[in-house]
Amino acid sequence: MLTYVAQRLIESALVLLIMSFVVYGLIGLMPGDPIDIMVSSDPNMTPQDAARLRALYGLDRPIVERYLNWLGAALQGDFGFSRLHARPVLEVLLPRLGNTVLLMGLSFLLAFALALPAGVYAALRPRGAGDTAINLFAFAGISLPPFWLAILLIILFAVVLGWLPAGGMAPGGAGLGVQVQYLVLPIATLTLATIGGILRFVRAATMEALRQDYVRTARAKGLSERQVVFGHVLRNAMIPVVTILALNFGALFSGALITETMFGYLGMGKAIYDAILGNDFNLALIGLLLATLTTLLANLAADLCYTWLDPRITYR
Amino acid sequence: MVTRLVGLLCALVLVLAGLGSALAAELRIGITQFPSTLNPLIDSMLAKSYVLAMTRRPLTAYDQDWRLICMLCTELPTIENGLAVPEALADGKQGIAVTYQIHPGARWGDGKPVTSADVVFTWEVGRHPKTGVSDFEAFRRILSIEVIDDKTFTLHLDRITFDFAATGLEILPAHIERPIFEADPATYRNRTAFDTDPANPGLAFGPYKVVEMVSGSHIVLARNDTWWGAKPAFDKITVRVIENTAALEANLLSGAIDMIAGELGVTIDQALAFEKRHGGRYDITYKPGLIYEHLDLNLDNPILADKRVRKALILALDREALSQRLFAGRQPVADSSVSPLDWVHDPETPTYGFDPEAARALLDDAGWTRIENGIRHNAAGERLTLELMTTAGNRSRELVEQVLQSMWREVGIETRIRNEPARVFFGETVAKRKFTGAAMFAWLSSPESVPRTTLRSDQVPSAENAWSGQNYTGFRNPEMDDLIDRIEVELDRAKRKVLWARLQRLYVEELPVIPLYWRANAYVLPKWLSGLRPTGHQGTTTLWIEEWRDSR
Numbered sequence: 090m091l092t093y094v095a096q097r098l099i100e101s102a103l104v105l106l107i108m109s110f111v112v113y114g115l116i117g118l119m120p121g122d123p124i125d126i127m128v129s130s131d132p133n134m135t136p137q138d139a140a141r142l143r144a145l146y147g148l149d150r151p152i153v154e155r156y157l158n159w160l161g162a163a164l165q166g167d168f169g170f171s172r173l174h175a176r177p178v179l180e181v182l183l184p185r186l187g188n189t190v191l192l193m194g195l196s197f198l199l200a201f202a203l204a205l206p207a208g209v210y211a212a213l214r215p216r217g218a219g220d221t222a223i224n225l226f227a228f229a230g231i232s233l234p235p236f237w238l239a240i241l242l243i244i245l246f247a248v249v250l251g252w253l254p255a256g257g258m259a260p261g262g263a264g265l266g267v268q269v270q271y272l273v274l275p276i277a278t279l280t281l282a283t284i285g286g287i288l289r290f291v292r293a294a295t296m297e298a299l300r301q302d303y304v305r306t307a308r309a310k311g312l313s314e315r316q317v318v319f320g321h322v323l324r325n326a327m328i329p330v331v332t333i334l335a336l337n338f339g340a341l342f343s344g345a346l347i348t349e350t351m352f353g354y355l356g357m358g359k360a361i362y363d364a365i366l367g368n369d370f371n372l373a374l375i376g377l378l379l380a381t382l383t384t385l386l387a388n389l390a391a392d393l394c395y396t397w398l399d400p401r402i403t404y405r
Numbered sequence: 406m407v408t409r410l411v412g413l414l415c416a417l418v419l420v421l422a423g424l425g426s427a428l429a430a431e432l433r434i435g436i437t438q439f440p441s442t443l444n445p446l447i448d449s450m451l452a453k454s455y456v457l458a459m460t461r462r463p464l465t466a467y468d469q470d471w472r473l474i475c476m477l478c479t480e481l482p483t484i485e486n487g488l489a490v491p492e493a494l495a496d497g498k499q500g501i502a503v504t505y506q507i508h509p510g511a512r513w514g515d516g517k518p519v520t521s522a523d524v525v526f527t528w529e530v531g532r533h534p535k536t537g538v539s540d541f542e543a544f545r546r547i548l549s550i551e552v553i554d555d556k557t558f559t560l561h562l563d564r565i566t567f568d569f570a571a572t573g574l575e576i577l578p579a580h581i582e583r584p585i586f587e588a589d590p591a592t593y594r595n596r597t598a599f600d601t602d603p604a605n606p607g608l609a610f611g612p613y614k615v616v617e618m619v620s621g622s623h624i625v626l627a628r629n630d631t632w633w634g635a636k637p638a639f640d641k642i643t644v645r646v647i648e649n650t651a652a653l654e655a656n657l658l659s660g661a662i663d664m665i666a667g668e669l670g671v672t673i674d675q676a677l678a679f680e681k682r683h684g685g686r687y688d689i690t691y692k693p694g695l696i697y698e699h700l701d702l703n704l705d706n707p708i709l710a711d712k713r714v715r716k717a718l719i720l721a722l723d724r725e726a727l728s729q730r731l732f733a734g735r736q737p738v739a740d741s742s743v744s745p746l747d748w749v750h751d752p753e754t755p756t757y758g759f760d761p762e763a764a765r766a767l768l769d770d771a772g773w774t775r776i777e778n779g780i781r782h783n784a785a786g787e788r789l790t791l792e793l794m795t796t797a798g799n800r801s802r803e804l805v806e807q808v809l810q811s812m813w814r815e816v817g818i819e820t821r822i823r824n825e826p827a828r829v830f831f832g833e834t835v836a837k838r839k840f841t842g843a844a845m846f847a848w849l850s851s852p853e854s855v856p857r858t859t860l861r862s863d864q865v866p867s868a869e870n871a872w873s874g875q876n877y878t879g880f881r882n883p884e885m886d887d888l889i890d891r892i893e894v895e896l897d898r899a900k901r902k903v904l905w906a907r908l909q910r911l912y913v914e915e916l917p918v919i920p921l922y923w924r925a926n927a928y929v930l931p932k933w934l935s936g937l938r939p940t941g942h943q944g945t946t947t948l949w950i951e952e953w954r955d956s957r
Contacts, residue, residue: 120833125872136871138541145537145591174620175442175600181620240651247659255659256652257645258622353647355621363621366828367441 090396097392101385105378109163110156112377116370117152123172123368124148159374169371173363178371182360186379188258189345189356195272196279201334204284208291209323212299223288230285239278239351246274256352275352279345290333294326301325324398331398335391338384430640432934432953435653435662436669439621439646443608444599445575446531446538451945455668456644458947459626460609463573464505466948469938471746471852473571476948477519478505482570484896491565500548501569504559510633513578514606514614521558525550526579526586535591543572566893567901568853581607612637612951622646637951638936650675657929658683664934667692667926668945673732674801676927688930691735694941695744695850696924698736698805700793700843701835704879704917708791709842715916716757717767718843721816723759727808728922731801735927739920741909742848742856746941749853751906755913764816773817781817790819791842794834797824802845805921836872838865838879847924851942856908857889860917880917933957 124142143149147158159169168178211220247255259268298304299322307317346358361376363369395402440453445461462476475481482488482503494500511519530536531544538544551559562569586593598605603618612634613626626642645662647653650671656662665671667690671679680689702709702718709715724738740756743749768774773781773789781789793809795802803824810820820842825834835844848859858864862881864874888908895901912918928939928946936952 120829125832125836135542136873139871139873141534141541142537145535170595173441175444175447175595175597176620236649236651240655243652243655243659247661248655251659255656255661256647257656257661258619261617261619350649351652353622353645353652355619359621366826368828368832 094389094393097389101382101389104385105382108381109160109374109378112374112381113156113159114152116365116373117155119365119368122148123370125368159371168375171364171369171372173367173369173372178375181372182357182375182379185355185357185360188354189349189358192272192275192279192348192354192356193345196276196283199276199280200284200287203280204287204291208288209295209318209326211288211292212295213318215296220292223292227285227288227292230281230283230288232285233281235278235282235347236351238281239274239348242274242278243351256354258353258355275348275354278351279348282348286337287330287334290330291326294329295322297329298322298326327398328395331391331394335387336384338387431643432639432641432664432955433643433645433662434664434666435645435647435656436666437646437648437650437653438669442594442597442600443603443615443618444577444594444597446527446536446540446577447594447597449540451669451943452646454943455666455945455947456615456624456626457575458611458945459613459642459950460611460615460629461575462611462948463575465571466573466944467571467852467940467942468944469940469949471748471940471942473568477508477511477576479508480506489569492561494548494563498563499565501562501565502551502559503562503569503572504553504557507556507558508633509556511610512631512633513580514609514629514631516631517578517580517607518555519576519578519610520555521550521552522555523576523579524558524574525552526583527574527577530577530582530586530590530593533586533590535593536586537594543574564894565896567896571851578607581605613642632951635951638953638955642950654679657687663931665927665929666946667928667939670929671927672799672801673735673925673927674804676929677733677735679929686932688928688932688934690928690930690937690939691925692928692939692941693735693737693923693925694746694939695852695854695943696847696926697739697742697744697850698845698847698921698924699739699742700809700845700919700921701840701877702843702917702919703838703840703877705838706791706841708789711771712916713767713771714773714789715919717764717771717816718813718818719757719916719919720760720767721764721818722809722812722919724921725759727805731804731808732922732925736922736925739923741912741920742859742918743905743909744923744941747852749902749905751902751909753906754909757913761816768816768818776817779814779817780819788819789817790821792840793820793822793843793845794830794840795824795845796827796830798826806845835877836866838867838877840877843919844877845921849943851944855889855893857893860885860912861889862886878917880915882911882915885911885915 123146124139140149147155162169170176171178171181174181207223211223214220243255246253253273254271256274257271259271304317304321307321312320345356346362348354349356349359357376357379361373361380364373364376436452436455438450438452440450440456441448443453443457445457464475464477465473465481466476468474473481480486480488482505484491488504490502492500492502507519507521513519528544528547528550531538532541546563548561548563551561553559560572581598585596585598599608603615606614606629609615609629610631612629612632614629615624616627617625623643623645626644628637628640645656647656653665653671654675657665673691676689676691702715704710728734728736728738741754743751745752768781768789772783775782783789793806795806806822810822813820824830831846834840835846858875860876860880862876864876865879865881866872866874866877885908888904888911892901892904892908895904926939928937930937933956934953935956936954937946938949939946
């Protein structure tokens, strides 16, 4: 198992290296560069000034040379400077990564904790009143645009009831209670936006597992319905669910973007989005690589989960 | 018993009054953009100007009545008062020596005086080729600085222009920034104390100083005790950044912020909708000014190279109806690039009303006579089709586009709308003149802004000039070039006004651009706030923050 994990980590490092070149190249191919933005906002800038600034920022060199320079510096721990935040990239991203992991992690856990029993319940009673209600709820969650949901929650809980802050981050040094207050609405928005999809996967996977021969055998052996569901159905149903969840982990960054924008929450998704729009190459690059790394690690975790869910699966 | 009760009530009233004044001690402003840096010389950004205007002052600025005034200096230099003296330069050209005196009470937040040495240091940073200062040209125009004493200095400029005194020079604190700069000028922009230590009081000499900055979230400012001017009303100002305007409104309604800045707040249609729903609770002020919304026409397109087609385009538009229906008349129709609020505006300049018949006649005259399925064709069978572009996601502009499309359709002009994200639109399509028809966007300028970069022939962006210049239409007119050159150097106001009148007339005769409307900023303010006067130009309201008062 350890050999397998080590092998996967080496593979992940290689994927990251390849991705760093691909992302660097794609960012370099985007129309305009930081100097173009300066030229369009400063009517007095002369062609000579633009050329001087391009040389100063290293933008006049071929993209491969720029990439190799960047890689060399990155391997020595220098990930560059954020143009938009006027600070080293990691100094900007690491706190935001922490914020996003907190936001995503809590909403993901909450969504999973709610979707699992609801999905299994719906699968056990297909086309019943409960299943219909749960499906309605799931489709509402999938269909509601997160920005609209966010505004509704802000208006209800911050404007009308005045119970919670409308957005922003808890002030520095604030107690746990205040920090939780600031997290409630963003987490609720993200949870409601993700729960529908997970619920549908759980329901479908459980229904599929219920149709398998081993379930019929288990029932024929006289096991109770609880033993059948928890001992056989659920573990097998979880394998495709875990795969989907791991693959969707990277997408949560983009899902968090809308929530982060609406609530003024300082997270990774928003930082990456702003960096791409603002031609902040270094920040966009590291942000996207962090998102890639998160997805790779989530997939590794999913692979390891399989061995626990299904003892027949082993890695050598 | 009664006495005790009265005493208790009095104490309660005093406590409540105390609470009231404690509340009044803070003003929370909502804006939609976070400044990328607080260094006044690196990058130009409205959010930065908004915040810095509270912590420092430029040497001179245009006031709310669009007059040039001293902010950090004591007397505005003029030739008449002897503080501006034309001088011959070594190369035989004419330059000018302009003398300023820094306000004697001006001190940085750490108590050090603001001196001529700070001005010299700022100039050194600004003109250093490795510092990455974008507005290099402004510093290059200063040939040398003569220090007369700690508070007096003379700028020797390389040319005489009418606006020689209008230097928006933002001074850096030499005692803090010089060691950082001299350690390595090439990396100064990454190590400036404005970003690494923004709460350093020595960086501010205005009514407020930054005491906390959380990147992307908020900036907290506290009253600066070394400020020499009127005492500002608020002990503390928090500038919160909420980029989504719907969330910005919700934050205002929930009481998380007190006001929305007009400079960086909600759009006009959002403000109008907000006023209908919640207008009674807030003072909503609309200030049209120098944000000129227009259509740049690509004159390299053979269809648009024909002046008759350009005139037909504007005559087919009912811009007054557009302004009334979409913006409740808050954004007045623009007739040229010069605002009616500017002293150089000439009311005699011809204007274009809504005249679809005249538009049809002009198109007939231009050879677009054959109409098939409502669209005009010329003798060669070409369709009269134009591409209309703007920034995708900008609701106001997208609405205007649809109105323009339907109005032009009425006279047989087909319009294809193709919008792009702002980054692509401005960074590539407009900057490199890749739009083939009309591009809708706005110019923001200062009063009496000479349109050198937008109308002069040598300012057409191309690969040869590294895409510099803003003459995106490709307009080339020798008379316009001559007028621009003459206006810049004409010091006599009366003579200059005559030249401006001719420029406006030529602009509407040639019509390289279709003027649409003057955009307005919407300030959503609490009823207890007074003294805030929108400027209508690029100077932010916070340049006069000490005049804002709390009437609670």
